Each structure stands twice: as C-alpha cells, then as structure tokens.
Amino acid sequence: MESEAHRFQVQVYYEDTDHSGVVYHANYLKYFERAREAVIGPAELVRLWKEAGLGFAVYRAEVGYQDGAEFGETLEIRSRVRKDSDYRLVWHQEAWRPGGRKPAVKAEIHLVCIDRHKNLRPIPPTAAAG
C-alpha cells in the first residue's frame, strides 16, 4: 500500500538551469532525492549510516519529462512510497511547476539498502514508514 503524498518545496536556482533556459534534466533526480530524504528524515539517515553502516542506493529510475521548469520557480515535489519487498522501496514522485495542471516531471524510483561493502540488506523499518 502506498503512503500519502508528501509535499516538499524546491527552489530553482541558477545552478539548476542550463543554457537552454530550463532545469537540466539530471537535476530532477537530485530534487527527488532531497524529497525522499525529507520523508525519511536527515537525522535518521545519518544515524543509519553512522551506527549501522547502512545507506540507500537507487537501483532503477524511470523518469518522464513533460515540461521544463525555469529559473526562480518554486517546485512542489510530491512523493509516495511503498515497500515492494523486504529489500525494495518503490517511490512515485512528481515535480509540479507553480500553477501547473499536470506534473512537469514524473518518476518511479526503486531504492535498495546496502551496507558499506555494497551488500544488500533489508530495508530498515524507519525508512519504510513513508
């Protein structure tokens, strides 16, 4: 079962755009990750990393681009998560421009949990609460 949608604001800065005038395509993956970190919580992510040696890695990303966000806009990232198995979180995430009637960018992101030796580990309960 998927979680409620979490909402997260992202400001588009000079650094995010490219010379074509819109946000560089790879940067939406950064936005989506910032939003995921906000859902799980930076303190919990730091704790998992320092105490248990656990981190998250993107295993699969499918991204559809419909519209390009521009400098100065505040985007809303909407994120839903479900635990697909003991070893995989599936996130559905969207980036909305101000006043947009549909998402500018949509993504499905699969996350796994790995230890310091890059071995797969079960998803920690705190990360799946969504």
Place this chain on the structure above:
Amino acid sequence: MESEAHRFQVQVYYEDTDHSGVVYHANYLKYFERAREAVIGPAELVRLWKEAGLGFAVYRAEVGYQDGAEFGETLEIRSRVRKDSDYRLVWHQEAWRPGGRKPAVKAEIHLVCIDRHKNLRPIPPTAAAG
C-alpha cells in the same frame, strides 16, 4: 536500425562521487549526455542552436544501476542510437567500469528536438546519423 556502438571515456573525479564512496546516481545521466554530444559533435550542436534555434530535450529516461563506479576510475560509455520516428531518437547507453564483465549502469534515453519556444521539431538529419 540501431547504430554501431560509440565508445566514450569518462574520468571519475571527486565532484562525481558522494559520501557513500561511489558515483552519485544522477551523474550517470551527465555522462550519458556527454557521450551523446560527442556522437553528434559539439560544433554541430552549437550550429543547430545558434543558426536554427534547435536544441535537444530528454523526454524519457530509464536507468538501471547494477554497480557503483569509484573515484579515479575511467569509465567507458557505450552508446547506440536509432531514429524511432521523425520526432524521436532512442539511445541505448551503458557505463562500464574498468575490467567490468557487465555494464555498471544501463539506460534507455528518449530525445526530442525543440525550438526556442519549446515546440517539437523534426529531428535534424545530422543528429540522427549516429
């Protein structure tokens, strides 16, 4: 029909990695784009942009991550392209670590051509030569 595989080298610098010790996942999209630009040719891309107001936009990206590249490695990006329609190029791209037996990262990237007003335009012949 898909083109022959083009090969392109990418060096992994400090800037590319994150604190988990491997290349940050969004950066492979940058590597794949550098490789596409090398195939089409920077001079031709500049000419299309300045003379015809044409640029390329990623419309869809599917990326599978199998292994994480590390600081100091030279990756090989292998790229194949086919023209899917007058309006879409489909690229299959892989990132190989040194001595790797399978690709560390695989992607399918769909490109469209747009003018300065973000209107779809036919793919220029020089960009589809692959």
Place this chain on the structure above:
Amino acid sequence: MESEAHRFQVQVYYEDTDHSGVVYHANYLKYFERAREAVIGPAELVRLWKEAGLGFAVYRAEVGYQDGAEFGETLEIRSRVRKDSDYRLVWHQEAWRPGGRKPAVKAEIHLVCIDRHKNLRPIPPTAAAG
C-alpha cells in the same frame, strides 16, 4: 555601509558531498549564491532578467575553508552586502555548521550586473537594498 546579516538555511544532501565524506568545495559557492538570491528575492531576479535583460555575474570570489560540513547537517549561511560602487556589490558570506564556534567557510564575493550582451550595467537599486 554593510547590511545586517541575513540568515539562510541549507540542507546537506548526498549530492553535496564527495567520497572524502564532506561537502565538495565548489558547492559552497552554490550555497552562497542561493543565499544571495534569497536576499534579493527570486521574483525580483526573474523580473530583472525578463523585463530588463539584466543578470548578475560573479567577478571575483575569495573563499577560505576551515572545516568540512557533513551529510545530513543543516548549515546556516550568513550574508552581508555593501554597494562598493555603482557597478559592484561586495558580499561577505559565511557557512556555519550546527553548533559551530566559528564559520566553516568564509567568502568575499564580488558581483557585477550585466545585460544580455555581457555589457556592464549599473547595479539595480532593488539588488543593493540587501
């Protein structure tokens, strides 16, 4: 005369760090710019760009690094600005780690205003209010 210090929060994400475990040195320039944009206001920056064709360019940057911020931290960026002449803004900016007793990074950043043809233009009054 220099303005009061403006305070701006920055969250350190995976994307900001490198494999050495701390924030990649170039990224503090991004943080400082985000803070400057917050002082001037994104809406005003967009207006200057779209209506008057005016943007800002960094002309000089002096950055001193004392300590490295880590993943998961919330940094405070403290920014002061003074108008050095009709053509130059000088910013003093600092990045503070949580609980820090001195700034982790300090910078002096000189900004000029340029039009679309890269010609120098006087600093707009709205940008110098600080």
Place this chain on the structure above:
Amino acid sequence: MESEAHRFQVQVYYEDTDHSGVVYHANYLKYFERAREAVIGPAELVRLWKEAGLGFAVYRAEVGYQDGAEFGETLEIRSRVRKDSDYRLVWHQEAWRPGGRKPAVKAEIHLVCIDRHKNLRPIPPTAAAG
C-alpha cells in the same frame, strides 16, 4: 619554484552552463580540480587514498572571472604548482577559451593534505612533483 604549465582540455557541456548562457561560476572550480588530478595522476591519488588514507582539501581559493565560456567550447586549463611549505601546495590555474587573448578565469588555489580524521599531514612527495 613553480612548475611548468600543464595543459588540460575541458569540454563545456549542457550540464556546465546556466540559463544566462555561460558556464556557471562554481564549475570552474571543478575544471581546475580535474586539471590538478590530471597532473598528480588518478592512480596515485587512488593509491594515496586507499593505502595511506590521505586526501587533498582546498584550503583557500581566489578566483577572478573575466569572461564567460559558452556551450560547446573546448577550454584549456593551464596549471602551475609550487610547494609553499611542507604542508601547502599553491596552484595557479587559468581557463582559456578557444582563441582567447587572455584567460577567461584565473585562480590561485591552496591545497593541504589531510588524513581520514581531517588532521593535517605533510604533502606527499608524489603530489608536489607537479
């Protein structure tokens, strides 16, 4: 005594530019670091990191921006280094646009060597050879 100038090519990609049409100012710090890594050698940097736990950190950066590089250009990074003390390398680095008559960007970058606990360590001889 300063070394001979090392020359290193950098290609300007979409990812490097911002919506003002030129290379984003922080990215020159990335270019300069790539050039420094090429001088020292990636293999030696990896060896120092893995075997001795040693890395390099930027302690001070002074950057002057005179001209903005554009998409599609190949820049030449010219780098000179001298060992200022047992604990500090000072690099003078410049970014030249194609056909430029003076550097587009000039920088003085001070590097220190640190171990995994962020303690200062003497500059390894292999890093000072320049």
